[in-house]
Amino acid sequence: MSRSIFGFLSNDIGIDLGTANTLIYVKGAGIVLDEPSVVATTAEDNKIIAIGREAKEMLGRAPATIRTIRPMKDGVIADFRAAEEMLKEFIRRVIHKKFLIKPRILISVPLGITEVEKRAITDAAEGAGAREVFLVKEAIASAVGVGLPIEEPSGNMIIDIGGGTSEIAVIALSGIVSHTSIRIAGDEMDESIIQYMKKKYNLLVGEQTAERVKLEIGSAYPLEKELEMDIKGRDLLSGLPKIVRVSSVEIREALAEPIGAIMQAIRDAFEKTPPELASDILDRGIILTGGGSMLRNLDRAISEQTNLHVHLVDDPLTCVVRGTGKILDNFSKYSHLLLKEKRF
CATH class of the missing domain: 3.30.420.40 (ATPase, nucleotide binding domain)
Structure with missing residues (x-):
């Protein structure tokens, strides 16, 4: 069956499989999904109960019976089963039943990816229902x-x-x-804020709080008007809830190490x-x-x-996922940019 006939029966999908978020482009429809790369499972039998935004809302709030997992770490798969199930669910959300043939999937990968890590991403996409899997470097x-x-x-x-x-x-x-x-990127910035608050204020804060602080008052260079905000967490000495007011100057100090690594x-x-x-x-x-x-x-x-x-x-x-979309829309022009092609 020719590729042109395949085009009528299936969809081509571009995926930015990110550590923090997964974005999906469907040929002919544009960017159709932007969800956190988070999976929630039961602790006892590892049954998946939530994927994406719903799972992220459970981060730091779930009881002992529920585990929240980030399947991606440093741009590559850290938990294969969770990554495969997450991909499967996201693809299910964006692909309509009218498409009779499995989709071709183009996934962006980091520059420093190893052969083993490439294989894991390809296998996960195959397990999620891909007919063909292509990889492209994120920078490209x-x-x-x-x-x-x-x-x-x-x-x-x-x-x-x-x-x-x-x-x-x-x-x-x-x-x-x-x-x-x-x-070293956004997640390391969040971790630096967590460690700074712990060291300076004996305040334990969660991932979502650290991310919110980064977004609301974080900066890499002095601001014209410095900002302040209240941060809620748990006092490590008393064990009780506590509020601390911090400034953007302090958060800039907290971010100095990861920013310095990026500059280097x-x-x-x-x-x-x-x-x-x-x-x-x-x-x-x-x-x-x-x-x-x-x-x-x-x-x-x-x-x-x-x-x-x-x-x-x-x-x-959305730059990366938009790039996967342009490559899929003009596949013959950009096919030489692909890292690898797998057919089955």
Whole structure:
């Protein structure tokens, strides 16, 4: 059966399988799903009871009889069964019964992924019902998603900061010329806030509270008007609930280590970049994408460190999944960008 006939009977799906969120693009429909990458199971028999947003609401609040799992860690699968079931459920939500043939699935993966980790993602997608599985590097998908002229012989630098990984890549002639990938990103920022509150205030806060603090008053560079907010948690000394008022200056101090690691990774990427491409980047600047890039003034902090113009794209959270969509919509043009293709 030809590919054109397959197109009428099945859907092509692009997936940004992120540590924090999973986004799905369906060919012809656009982005149809954006859900937290969280699964809730019963502790006794590991039966899945919630997936996505409903499961995330249970984080830090569930009784001992319920476990909340993040199937993805640092951009790769940490819990295979939970990842497969999560994919299966998300695909079920977006694929209509009228499509008679299993879909082709394109999944973005981090630059530093190993062969074993690639295999795990492919197997999980197959288990979730894929007819064919393709993988594409997140940096490439993100560059396609924002419309960078990646096929030209000039250099483009893209920095994609997600939940589990930060990817810095220099792209030219449809390939990655140099890159650095570190497993420090949004989740590490949340953990740094948790540790800071514990160390400075003897206050124990959960993941969701730390993430909310990061979003509401977190920053990577001084703000014109510094912010404050109340943080609720448990006092480690008394064991009782406690409220502490903190400022954006303190949270910036808490985030100094992960931000510093990302800055070092950017410097490392430049050290690997050929001089001709470095001069292109000097003219074009740096493109900043990914959910983690929405931290206040991160673009200014990077610009200060590199003396380059840094452009934070519109809707940075969806760049990767939009890129998978563009690749699927013009598969013949972009098929050479794929890491690997598996047919069965």
